[in-house]
Amino acid sequence: MKREFVIFAIFFFLLILGFFLGISLGSAEISFVNVVNLYNGEIGTKEQILLNIRLPRVIVAGLVGMSLAVSGAILQGVMKNPLADPHIIGISSGAGLFGIFVLLAYPEAINFVTPIAFIGAMGAAILIYILAWKGGIRPIRMILAGVAVSAFLGAGISAMLIFYSDRVQSALLFMVGGLSARSWPHVEIILPYAFVGIVFAIFGARELNILQLGDEMAKSLGVNVERTRIIMTAIAALLAASAVSVAGLLGFIGLIVPHGARLLIGSDYKKLIPASALLGAATLIISDTAARVVFAPTELPVGIITAILGAPFFLYLLRREI
Numbered sequence: 638m639k640r641e642f643v644i645f646a647i648f649f650f651l652l653i654l655g656f657f658l659g660i661s662l663g664s665a666e667i668s669f670v671n672v673v674n675l676y677n678g679e680i681g682t683k684e685q686i687l688l689n690i691r692l693p694r695v696i697v698a699g700l701v702g703m704s705l706a707v708s709g710a711i712l713q714g715v716m717k718n719p720l721a722d723p724h725i726i727g728i729s730s731g732a733g734l735f736g737i738f739v740l741l742a743y744p745e746a747i748n749f750v751t752p753i754a755f756i757g758a759m760g761a762a763i764l765i766y767i768l769a770w771k772g773g774i775r776p777i778r779m780i781l782a783g784v785a786v787s788a789f790l791g792a793g794i795s796a797m798l799i800f801y802s803d804r805v806q807s808a809l810l811f812m813v814g815g816l817s818a819r820s821w822p823h824v825e826i827i828l829p830y831a832f833v834g835i836v837f838a839i840f841g842a843r844e845l846n847i848l849q850l851g852d853e854m855a856k857s858l859g860v861n862v863e864r865t866r867i868i869m870t871a872i873a874a875l876l877a878a879s880a881v882s883v884a885g886l887l888g889f890i891g892l893i894v895p896h897g898a899r900l901l902i903g904s905d906y907k908k909l910i911p912a913s914a915l916l917g918a919a920t921l922i923i924s925d926t927a928a929r930v931v932f933a934p935t936e937l938p939v940g941i942i943t944a945i946l947g948a949p950f951f952l953y954l955l956r957r958e959i
Contacts, residue, residue: 889947
């Protein structure tokens with residue numbers, strides 16, 4: 638218990654550290670004095686930068702990191718597959734296809750991106766289940782089906798970019814995954830979905846723990862296995878869709894963060910889900926800050942940073958599992 642408390646404290650410290658790095662580092666140095674001035678109602682140029690540019694961006698990064706990490710943790714439990722991740726298995730691509738359609742064809746309907754992206758994410762999840770089912774679900778078959786669905790949906794996204802070539806510039810950041818120019822309206826878009834999804838994930842932790850015992854044991858303990866899988870996959874899809882709607886096709890957070898949390902905190906989902914949420918938020922905030930300041934004045938999309946971190950980790954897991 639003491640060790641777990643220490644680990645949670647470390648995750649929380651990393652989140653707080655990332656938050657202060659995110660709001661303080663950049664072309665304009667923001668000091669603690671500026672934070673105090675903002676609290677006291679003294680708003681100058683730096684306080685405006687803090688309030689309207691950096692603070693909402695850091696909050697969006699935290700919520701996106703939480704959503705993707707918890708989504709990945711749920712999918713790994715539901716599919717009993719350490720390689721499961723909303724980006725890798727195609728759920729994010731389903732959300733991306735529907736989301737980018739709204740952004741390109743109906744940009745005035747931006748507030749409807751998340752529910753429409755959720756439809757795309759659930760559609761992708763259902764298609765993956767259908768393709769992977771053959772007298773049951775095997776982990777490797779699920780990954781291969783996900784890769785195929787992701788490639789198919791990626792082709793659809795590419796076709797859409799060609800059809801709306803005059804608006805393609807607005808979709809480039811969405812394709813790579815980035816948080817540039819994210820502001821308070823984006824916080825309002827993702828916050829309710831992230832909150833609802835994470836709360837439901839916490840309430841479903843018991844069922845996820847039972848699923849790890851195997852289908853037969855879960856059924857003997859009174860769990861409706863298929864219904865639980867569908868509900869938890871829907872929660873994971875909602876979280877992935879909300880993240881995709883504001884950050885684009887951001888990969889690997891849902892893969893590396895749950896594994897890092899699991900190695901430190903264990904496989905009990907009652908602890909793993911909140912641990913993944915904290916670590917996911919801290920990881921993405923720090924990654925976005927690095928993407929923003931390391932190559933200043935050039936800003937990299939944070940999706941490049943997460944891909945650099947996540948791709949070698951995915952290959953390591955692939956070699957270990959197959």
